[in-house]
Structures are given as C-alpha cells and as structure tokens.
Amino acid sequence: MAITAPRGTQDFLPEQTAEWQMLEAKIRRICALYGFGEIRTPLFENTELFLRGIGETTDVVTKEMYTFVDRGGRSMTLRPENTASVVRSFLEHKLYGEQKVHKFYYMGPMFRHDRPQAGRYRQFNQFGVEAIGSKDPAVDAEIISLAFQLFRELGLNDLVLHLNSVGCPSCRPIYRQKLLDFFADKKESLCDDCRERLEKNPLRVLDCKADGEKMMNMGVPLITEHLCESCQSHFQQVQQYLQAVGIPFVKDPRLVRGLDYYTNTAFEIMYAPLGAQSTVCGGGRYDGLIAEVGGPSTPGIGFAVGMERLLLTLKEQGLLTVPVGVPPIFIVALGEAARAKAFVLQQALRARQIAAEIDLMGRSMKGQMKAANKAGAGYTVIIGEEELARQEVQVRNMMTKEQIAVPMNELVTYMESNRRDD
Known part of the structure; x- marks a missing residue:
C-alpha cells in the first residue's frame, strides 16, 4: 500500500509554490509599509502556554490541539495559533523593557485536529500581525487598515x-452574571x-x-449595552478612526471570537461573494494575555488570516x-x-544572473528542441561538432525564429545585451 500524506495535510508542487510566493511577497511589502517586522517562533511549545494563553474552555484546547x-x-x-507564541517570545526576550509599540508579523504552519474541508486543513498556514505595547484605539484602526489594504x-x-x-x-464580570441570569431558566433550549x-x-x-441566531431572537443581553465608560469610549474612538479612513463596518454584538484572551475590540x-463562509480575517485586542502568561500588564492587539482559504478565494474569484518570470535560455x-x-x-550564464538549462535526459536534437519549447525558453543556444570547431554557437530567438552565429566567448555578453532589450 502506497504511503500518502496524512489526512488534512497537503504537498505544494512548484507551480503552487509560485502562488504562495506571490502572496507572501505582497504580505511582506504591506507589512513593511506599516512598520511591522517578521517574527518566527517554534512549531511546538510547552502545552501550558496554550492552556493559559488560549483558554482551557476553548474548542481549540479541548478538541483540536496536537499534544504529545x-x-x-x-x-x-x-x-x-501564533499569538500565544509571539507573547511568550516577547516576554522571554524582555522586550517589555522598551517603551514603544512592538509590531510583529508572522507567516507559517499551524496545527489543529479539525475536520478537513475546502480551504481548511489540519496543517494550515496563517499570516498574522501583533501590535504590543499600546492601548491607543488608533492601533486597533491601524491593523484593521493594514488588513483592508492587503x-x-x-x-x-x-x-x-x-x-x-x-x-x-471591570465590566465583563457584570455582563457575565447578566448572561447567567438570562439563561438560568433556558438551559434546556441550548x-x-x-x-x-x-x-x-x-x-x-x-x-x-x-443557536446564535436563536439567542438573539430570545432577547439575550448584549455586551455593548453593559460596557464600562472606558470600554465605551475606546469602542467609539475605534469607530471614529475607521470612519475617517473610509473603512465600512457594522456593529455585531454577537461577535466574541473563539479565544478567551480577547478584551475590548x-x-x-467578511468578503460577501463567499456567502455563508465569508470570514477572511479575524482578530482583536488582548490586553490581559501577557499578564495571563506571566508577564507585566501590557496591552496588545492582532489578527490572523488563513492563507489556504485566502488563496482559494483568490482562485475562485479569478x-x-x-x-511570469524571465524565460530561460536552453x-x-x-x-x-x-x-x-x-x-x-x-x-x-547563471553566474551573470541569466537562467539557463541543458538537457539532462540524453535526448536527440529534436527532443531537446521540444524540451526547450516546453520550458518556455526565450532563446535556444545550439552547439554541435561544427560549432565546436568554429568556437561559436547558433542562437535562436524562440519568438521570432531568427537565428544567428555568436562566438562562444561572447555568448554571455550577447545574451546580457539582448535581455536588456527584451
């Protein structure tokens, strides 16, 4: 029986990798515009980090983690996920001693034992950003703006x-009690x-x-109706910043996200053409997370994007x-x-940054010319016994079909000149 990739994982062949590289290059450029630098953390961590950082009651911890x-x-x-790892690194390297906003972005594989489906895998890739060190509502609006621009x-x-x-x-415990009181005689409906x-x-x-929609129809208390003065002010300022830069939004009182560390924003x-599964990015503020994993009280905010799902969306939307790279010389x-x-x-040729290939399969001249066409060669350089004797090569432009003789010791200079003219 043939060995195949584990369920929920996949291989990326060179043609697909080119798509990933395009997306990654775009992400790196946008992040640089906003002053975010790349951070790379280990693929595995002590389990306690995720228990304390994500929350022991979350689906991620109770149902989906790969623990050994x-x-x-x-x-x-x-x-x-990577936020807890970024926070662990922030603390381990004592970056909290620098009085500034630390801006990180990351790209890489994450692991959850979930039911595989289109755009969703057990080993999946996430791009995310984290801004640590400021509670200013402008930071919230800035990272949302970064996502929108991308x-x-x-x-x-x-x-x-x-x-x-x-x-x-301050205000969430009061709201928590309101929810408990509301559902006291409605547990059987859940x-x-x-x-x-x-x-x-x-x-x-x-x-x-x-049951989320059903609860709203039942008149469940809303968190936005029970915010303290500070949280209400912060929420209003975030909205004002977003309105100022023309980012459309709707207030969604059901939106609480799936991780326990979120506070405030x-x-x-959502990308409407995707229909029911329209979320392409999610995040929020986590002002209590750093203290939860053992550091000083430090505010932070971030988001994450599933890269497989984003690439699938781009494909579906054309x-x-x-x-297209510069065609090689064959x-x-x-x-x-x-x-x-x-x-x-x-x-x-390669030493002068010009892509070049030779036949490695022992093909005939006809077979080699076919290989040159298949490789999308811009030029074919032909060397036979006569060319060796004359110390020259035949250079054929594969687009115009024009062919000229070029001295062997001038081939690199000739190709450099012609590449500049293409």
Whole structure:
C-alpha cells in the first residue's frame, strides 16, 4: 500500500509554490509599509502556554490541539495559533523593557485536529500581525487598515468589517452574571456545547454556530449595552478612526471570537461573494494575555488570516495572478564534447544572473528542441561538432525564429545585451 500524506495535510508542487510566493511577497511589502517586522517562533511549545494563553474552555484546547509527551516526559503541543507564541517570545526576550509599540508579523504552519474541508486543513498556514505595547484605539484602526489594504490590493473589494467590543475585566464580570441570569431558566433550549460553555465561559455561548441566531431572537443581553465608560469610549474612538479612513463596518454584538484572551475590540472581515463562509480575517485586542502568561500588564492587539482559504478565494474569484518570470535560455548540445561545453556555458550564464538549462535526459536534437519549447525558453543556444570547431554557437530567438552565429566567448555578453532589450 502506497504511503500518502496524512489526512488534512497537503504537498505544494512548484507551480503552487509560485502562488504562495506571490502572496507572501505582497504580505511582506504591506507589512513593511506599516512598520511591522517578521517574527518566527517554534512549531511546538510547552502545552501550558496554550492552556493559559488560549483558554482551557476553548474548542481549540479541548478538541483540536496536537499534544504529545516528549522523551523528557514534558507535555508539548504543535502550535494551533501564533499569538500565544509571539507573547511568550516577547516576554522571554524582555522586550517589555522598551517603551514603544512592538509590531510583529508572522507567516507559517499551524496545527489543529479539525475536520478537513475546502480551504481548511489540519496543517494550515496563517499570516498574522501583533501590535504590543499600546492601548491607543488608533492601533486597533491601524491593523484593521493594514488588513483592508492587503485584501484590496489582492482584488477583494466587497469587504465588510464586523466590529464589537467584548469589554474588560471591570465590566465583563457584570455582563457575565447578566448572561447567567438570562439563561438560568433556558438551559434546556441550548445545545450540549453551549450548556457546557455556560458553566465555564458564558460569553462563548454567543459564538454558537447552531443557536446564535436563536439567542438573539430570545432577547439575550448584549455586551455593548453593559460596557464600562472606558470600554465605551475606546469602542467609539475605534469607530471614529475607521470612519475617517473610509473603512465600512457594522456593529455585531454577537461577535466574541473563539479565544478567551480577547478584551475590548473584536473584529472579523467578511468578503460577501463567499456567502455563508465569508470570514477572511479575524482578530482583536488582548490586553490581559501577557499578564495571563506571566508577564507585566501590557496591552496588545492582532489578527490572523488563513492563507489556504485566502488563496482559494483568490482562485475562485479569478484574482490569482502569478508574475511570469524571465524565460530561460536552453542550450541544445549534440555529442559529448558539445555537452561538456554546454555545461560550462550554462554556469557562465547563471553566474551573470541569466537562467539557463541543458538537457539532462540524453535526448536527440529534436527532443531537446521540444524540451526547450516546453520550458518556455526565450532563446535556444545550439552547439554541435561544427560549432565546436568554429568556437561559436547558433542562437535562436524562440519568438521570432531568427537565428544567428555568436562566438562562444561572447555568448554571455550577447545574451546580457539582448535581455536588456527584451
């Protein structure tokens, strides 16, 4: 029986990798514009980091993490998300000693044992940003603006921001009690998951995919009606900044996100043409997370984007365009002596940053010309016994079909000149 990739994982062949590189290059450029630098964290961490950082009642921790015991008897987990890892790195390197906003972005694989489906895998890639060190509402608006600029430059224009505030440690306990009181005589109307959430983290009941709409119709209390003065002011200022730069949003009181560390701003960006599964980005503020994992009280905010889902969206909308590289030069060699010379010329061209290939399959001249066409060669350089004797090569322009003789020792200079003219 053939060995295949594990369920929920996939290979990316060179043609697909070119699409990833296009997206990654766009992300790096936009992040640089906004002053964000790349951070790279380990693929696995101590399990305790995610228990404390994400929250023990979340679906990620209770149902989806890949956890194992290493040879030293320590519990380790493949990272299911990267915010907790970024925060751990921020603390470990004592970056909190610098009085500034630390701006990070990351791209890389995450791991969750979920049901595989289109654009959703057990090993998946996320792009995300984290801004740590400031509670200013302008930071919230800035990272949302970064996401919007990226999506718009990729061609996704029909975007709507869903925005909410989930309060803070001052006002959320009061709201939590309001929810408990509201559901005291309605527990039987909730699904099994929600009954369990109600005991551990009542806010997450609103996040229920099955009963969320039903709860709204039941008149469930809304967090936005129970914000303290500070949270209300912060929420209003975020909206004002977004309005000032023309980012459309709707206030969504059901939006609480799936992780326990969120405070104040929570948001998702929807792309309407995707229909029911329209979320392309989600994030929020996590002012209590750094203290939760053992550091000083430090505000932070971030978002994450599933890159497979984003690439799938671009493909479905006909927006995935990969830049075509400069066509290579293909050297057709006839005979062993010509092949040896072709190898030297190939390396000389590459040394001058000109892509070049020779035949490695022992093909006939006809077969080599077919290979040149298949490779999309811009020029074919032909070397046979006669060319060797005259110390020259035949250079054929594959577009115009024009062919001229060029001295071997002038080939690199000739190709450099012609590449500039193309």
